[in-house]
Amino acid sequence: MTSKESTALTVAQLARKMRNLLEIQIGECWVEGEISNLRKQSSGHQYFTIKDEKAQLSCAFFKGRASRSKIDLKDGMKVRLFAEVSLYEQRGSLQLIVIKAEPTGLGELQARFEELKAKLNQEGLFAQERKKTIPSFPSTIAVVTSPTGAAIQDMINVLQRRAPWVRVMIFPVRVQGQGAEVEIARAIRQLSEPEKYGHPRPDTIIIGRGGGSLEDLWNFNEEVVARAIAACPIPLISAVGHEIDFTISDFTADLRAPTPSAAAELAVPDGDALKSRLSQLKSALGRRAEGLLDRSERELDRLYGPGMERAVSRALQERELRLSELEARQERASADVISEHRQHLSTLKLRLKANHPEQLQQRRLERLSRLEERLAMASRHQLHRAEQSLKQASSLLKTLGPEQTLARGFSITFDENGKVIRDAETLSEGQKLRTKMHHGEVESRVDSKKS
Secondary structure: OOOOHHOOOHHHHHHHHHHHHHHHOOOEEEEEEEEEEEEEOOOEEEEEEEEOOOOOEEEEEEEEHOOOOOOOOOOEEEEEEEEEEEOOOOOOOEEEEEEEEEEEHHHHHHHHHHHHHHHHHHHHHOOHHOOOOOOOOOEEEEEEOOOOHHHHHHHHHHHHOOOOOOOEEEOOOOOOOOOHHHHHHHHHHHOOOOHHHOOOOOOOOEEEEEEOOOOOOHHHHHHHHHHHHHHOOOOOEEEEEEEEEHHHHHHHOOOOOOOOHHHHHHOOHHHHHHHHHHHHHHHHHHHHHHHHHHHHHHHHHHHHHHHHOOOOHHHHHHHHHHHHHHHHHHHHHHHHHHHHHEEEEEEHHHHHHHHHHHHHHHHHHHHHHHHHHHHHHHHHHHHHHHHHHHHHHHHHHHOOOOOHHOOOOOEEEEEOOOOOOHHHHHOOOEEEEEEEOOOOOOEEOOOOOOO
């Protein structure tokens, strides 16, 4: 009997090996089937079986993830599960630890996701070498997200807590629904060349939204958004959904954050940690300076004896004064920076107040009133000119018209059709005529005519 044949595993050891093998070789995966034997515990955990016509597997959906699920599981429901394959060692039974559950019908979306992912990956849009480094100390950060969602509030809270000196630019867009991807891509393109659109140039851009189903997050899987991110020259962080959610934007961005709050933390340093670090460095520098001074003093005592004590004391005093001066300069510089940021914040508040919708509406109403006054004045002037022109034409008509000629003793003769008679040859005997004089008319008949 060989040593290998004589070595026996305990049941627990074998179960552990089987569990490790399953978790390493298969790990997390998607599986689709029908729910049966669903048991919802008072603790919030859910246990059920997922099956198809050929096989079935036990599933455990623990409270933490089940409470965030977008669907209410029921017996007979067709679902897609994202789960970790594992082994329950105490019973030796295979089970799926469910991470996420979705209703079926998302297969087409998943196929589109995989197709676009493969296409863009082949083009090199996911390549690590094209990704830009996120700045460690940004002064301006642009956030592209919904202005009404919880994600923006979470990010603003984190940014203000960690780095209150950083200016935050909010670019409001829709993050869900038809056409939202166009708004997201347009915002990224405008931030790519902000001077063209009158915006400050951000050091970092964050795009994202809170969690949701695959359909809710789909706008961040559209090609137009992915290509806008790839073309953006400014470092960009993608923060879409929860930690288990992945979108095309995450792969294309320079950095993927598991949540919007995490994106804010990755975008700026921790101000408290920086202060603590500066304090530590200051203390270390002071200790090192004191140590150098002590060693120098001892060396001087050794070399020159007590006679140099006064000179050494003066030198130490000079260094202490210099150190105090440097500390004072550092404190003044810090105060100046804080004052500058406060002044900048005050300026932003004034600009925000000046551009408030009520102020803009008031200025536009005032401009409309001025335009109405100018229009009324121009109309009155035009009417006056037309009235003067009409009077001149009327006077000229009276001067040159037939009434003045008739007043001088002349008359006008018409035939029975009202046509003016200019030549006697056109008349015939017996033809009726009508003669208009200055006062009244006379009717006559042609007896004879002379040329």
